[in-house]
Amino acid sequence: MNIDDTIAAIATAMGPAGIGVIRISGSESIAVTQSLFRPSRARLNLHQAATHRLYHGWIHDGEQPVDEVMITLMRAPRSYTTEDVVEIQCHGSVMVLQTILKLLLDQGIRLAQPGEFTQRAFFYGRLDLTQVEAVSDLIHARSRLGIQAAVNQLRGKLYTAIEAVKEQVAYVAALVEALIDFSDEDEEFTHRDDCIQRLGQARQDLEQLLASAERGKIMRSGLGTALIGRPNVGKSSLLNALLREKRAIVTDIPGTTRDVIEEAIQIQGLALRLIDTAGIRTTDNVVENEGIERSRQAWESADVVVLVLDASQPLTSEDERLLEDSNPHKTVIALNKKDLLPHSDLAWKDRLEGFDAVFVSATHGEGMDALEQALFRKGTHGDDWTHEQAMITNLRQQQAAQEALAALDLALEGLEAEVGEELLAVDLGSCLHALGKVVGETTADDLLNRIFAEFCIGK
Numbered sequence: 001m002n003i004d005d006t007i008a009a010i011a012t013a014m015g016p017a018g019i020g021v022i023r024i025s026g027s028e029s030i031a032v033t034q035s036l037f038r039p040s041r042a043r044l045n046l047h048q049a050a051t052h053r054l055y056h057g058w059i060h061d062g063e064q065p066v067d068e069v070m071i072t073l074m075r076a077p078r079s080y081t082t083e084d085v086v087e088i089q090c091h092g093s094v095m096v097l098q099t100i101l102k103l104l105l106d107q108g109i110r111l112a113q114p115g116e117f118t119q120r121a122f123f124y125g126r127l128d129l130t131q132v133e134a135v136s137d138l139i140h141a142r143s144r145l146g147i148q149a150a151v152n153q154l155r156g157k158l159y160t161a162i163e164a165v166k167e168q169v170a171y172v173a174a175l176v177e178a179l180i181d182f183s184d185e186d187e188e189f190t191h192r193d194d195c196i197q198r199l200g201q202a203r204q205d206l207e208q209l210l211a212s213a214e215r216g217k218i219m220r221s222g223l224g225t226a227l228i229g230r231p232n233v234g235k236s237s238l239l240n241a242l243l244r245e246k247r248a249i250v251t252d253i254p255g256t257t258r259d260v261i262e263e264a265i266q267i268q269g270l271a272l273r274l275i276d277t278a279g280i281r282t283t284d285n286v287v288e289n290e291g292i293e294r295s296r297q298a299w300e301s302a303d304v305v306v307l308v309l310d311a312s313q314p315l316t317s318e319d320e321r322l323l324e325d326s327n328p329h330k331t332v333i334a335l336n337k338k339d340l341l342p343h344s345d346l347a348w349k350d351r352l353e354g355f356d357a358v359f360v361s362a363t364h365g366e367g368m369d370a371l372e373q374a375l376f377r378k379g380t381h382g383d384d385w386t387h388e389q390a391m392i393t394n395l396r397q398q399q400a401a402q403e404a405l406a407a408l409d410l411a412l413e414g415l416e417a418e419v420g421e422e423l424l425a426v427d428l429g430s431c432l433h434a435l436g437k438v439v440g441e442t443t444a445d446d447l448l449n450r451i452f453a454e455f456c457i458g459k
């Protein structure tokens with residue numbers, strides 16, 4: 001990574017919009033802007049201008065005005081990257097943005113790579129790796145709880161929690177190192193109990209963080225919700241009713257849906273990724289069987305399942321089999337076609353023992369609120385997810401934290417079994433290394449590069 005030069009990129013989305021922003025970072029950012037900028041206050045010079053102010057004027061290509069702009073000046077170190085940063089706000093026209101960017105690049109500065117501004121913020125220690133990931137999550141957030149998870153992480157909740165664990169482990173590691181250094185002097189390990197207590201606390205905190213990973217994943221990427229059932233019970237109709245639009249094809253022919261369809265809705269700030277599937281039955285049709293295979297995969301990987309049954313019909317052996325294969329802890333039963341059932345009188349009610357069941361009518365849009373509430377409760381296990389806590393939100397963080405926990409366990413066992421200090425030092429070292437990976441201190445360069453490469457340009 002080259003961090004000595006000045007970089008620029010369009011930071012806003014490429015399409016007609018009210019305003020567009022070009023961001024420039026590095027030691028030349030003020031100079032290159034000044035050379036194109038005609039301020040409305042004639043004597044203003046950006047080199048001398050006060051930092052963290054807005055300046056109005058025009059960007060010029062020689063004598064030709066290009067656009068009327070506002071310029072934000074943020075001198076180092078009080079900026080996103082900690083370098084001198086200039087942001088040019090112009091009209092949100094792709095042509096204008098590209099013209100101004102080209103004028104800037106023509107002065108010898110470089111086009112930023114995806115995520116390069118954030119990479120600089122990370123390099124200079126303004127953001128740790130969990131905060132870097134939070135920036136990306138925030139940009140891609142699809143729900144209110146998704147925003148909340150990203151914002152907590154951006155504010156350093158996970159970083160602080162990991163640092164607290166690290167502090168305990170580092171304290172013990174320093175004691176053990178000291179013992180190794182003074183081993184000639186016949187020093188006794190007198191702090192064993194204190195060390196066991198500290199590592200025990202660290203272990204508990206780390207386990208609590210790891211237990212938050214499922215919630216973190218769901219808040220960040222939504223609750224995978226599969227609509228499952230035999231053909232013709234109304235799964236696609238239910239998808240359409242929940243989406244409030246005619247997304248999936250509905251017919252009275254059993255076996256209509258052949259491929260999985262995924263669409264998102266939001267319930268009380270939680271994103272639900274609704275997955276409509278092919279009706280499950282025994283058939284010789286090759287295409288349908290392929291669809292059914294996909295239904296089973298969607299069923300398996302779903303966080304929550306809506307098992308759709310036709311309330312107007314007797315329970316079939318196919319329904320029975322699906323019920324048997326269902327886990328009540330992650331299944332809500334939708335008793336569809338309630339409109340065809342007089343007095344909501346269900347003959348096979350006792351077969352649903354242990355399950356949450358809701359009467360609905362997909363074609364009439366009835367019972368949708370109750371179904372949504374039931375899904376929300378199932379997905380959140382009835383907990384209050386708006387409560388702020390440090391959370392692990394992705395697989396990378398989870399794996400590094402698991403690695404740290406495994407090393408911590410070895411160290412604790414070693415302490416209790418009174419193994420030699422050298423061995424202890426190795427396990428404590430591995431634990432610290434893995435904790436460092438969570439926050440990006442010891443993360444391998446190629447992994448870091450991959451994380452930044454997935455960012456948008458201009459961020």
Ligand SMILES: Nc1nc2c(ncn2[C@@H]2O[C@H](COP(=O)(O)OP(=O)(O)OP(=O)(O)O)[C@@H](O)[C@H]2O)c(=O)[nH]1
Nearest residue numbers: 231232233234235236237255256257279361362363
């Ligand atoms: N009366 C009534 N008919 C419904 C209701 N929901 C669905 N239907 C009808 O049931 C038939 C099947 O609906 P679909 O939504 O295609 O059923 P599916 O479960 O997706 O079927 P496959 O894709 O074949 O597995 C259609 O004729 C729908 O109009 C309902 O609540 N009430």
Ligand SMILES: [Mg+2]
Nearest residue numbers: 235236256257
């Ligand atoms: Mg269907």
